[in-house]
Amino acid sequence: MLSAVYGTLLTPSMVSKWSEDEDGKCKLCEERMGNIQHILAGCKVALSQGMYRWRHDKVLKQISEQVVFHCDRRVNKAGDGRQFIDFVPAGRRKAERIAESHEYKLYRYSGLQAEIQAKGWCCYNAAVEVGARGVVAQSLERAARRIGFRGRELKKLVRDSRKEAAHCSRWIYLLSGRKEWEFRKVGA
Numbered sequence: 001m002l003s004a005v006y007g008t009l010l011t012p013s014m015v016s017k018w019s020e021d022e023d024g025k026c027k028l029c030e031e032r033m034g035n036i037q038h039i040l041a042g043c044k045v046a047l048s049q050g051m052y053r054w055r056h057d058k059v060l061k062q063i064s065e066q067v068v069f070h071c072d073r074r075v076n077k078a079g080d081g082r083q084f085i086d087f088v089p090a091g092r093r094k095a096e097r098i099a100e101s102h103e104y105k106l107y108r109y110s111g112l113q114a115e116i117q118a119k120g121w122c123c124y125n126a127a128v129e130v131g132a133r134g135v136v137a138q139s140l141e142r143a144a145r146r147i148g149f150r151g152r153e154l155k156k157l158v159r160d161s162r163k164e165a166a167h168c169s170r171w172i173y174l175l176s177g178r179k180e181w182e183f184r185k186v187g188a
């Protein structure tokens with residue numbers, strides 16, 4: 001449903017098909033065609049302005065809060081040992097290149113995982129992906145199941161993460177016509 005919604009959004013690239021005044025280029029970088037894929041995940045200016053990072057961190061915060069809540073209530077109180085949930089802090093790759101970045105994230109944190117395990121902690125290294133248009137890759141559901149998310153709690157996590165990504169992408173789209181963008185810290 002979300003892609004259908006995005007498909008109807010006006011982009012420079014779309015407008016250029018019927019208007020001669022519009023060259024179709026992205027208004028931020030003025031280099032590439034301003035289609036929705038470019039605006040939401042492929043623009044180097046948007047990237048350098050911190051837009052994609054902002055969305056990444058907002059989604060991560062959503063996931064992390066629910067995981068912390070889950071661990072506190074379900075895992076720690078159940079008394080089956082300590083848990084450590086690890087997240088990848090920076091989305092440096094294009095959000096849509098999910099399979100490739102998944103391997104990269106796992107690799108990036110394998111050293112940290114070994115270190116934590118050496119100290120006697122139970123540690124899962126799970127890379128999770130939520131696409132720019134709110135598409136939740138199975139990795140999130142899989143990782144959540146692994147640490148005990150079930151039923152309503154699991155549905156809520158997936159739904160809220162998807163909503164947050166879509167909400168942030170909407171702002172990225174709305175701001176794609178202007179150059180000024182103030183980087184806001186998550187939670188600020």
Ligand SMILES: [Zn+2]
Nearest residue numbers: 026028029043
């Ligand atoms: Zn651009």
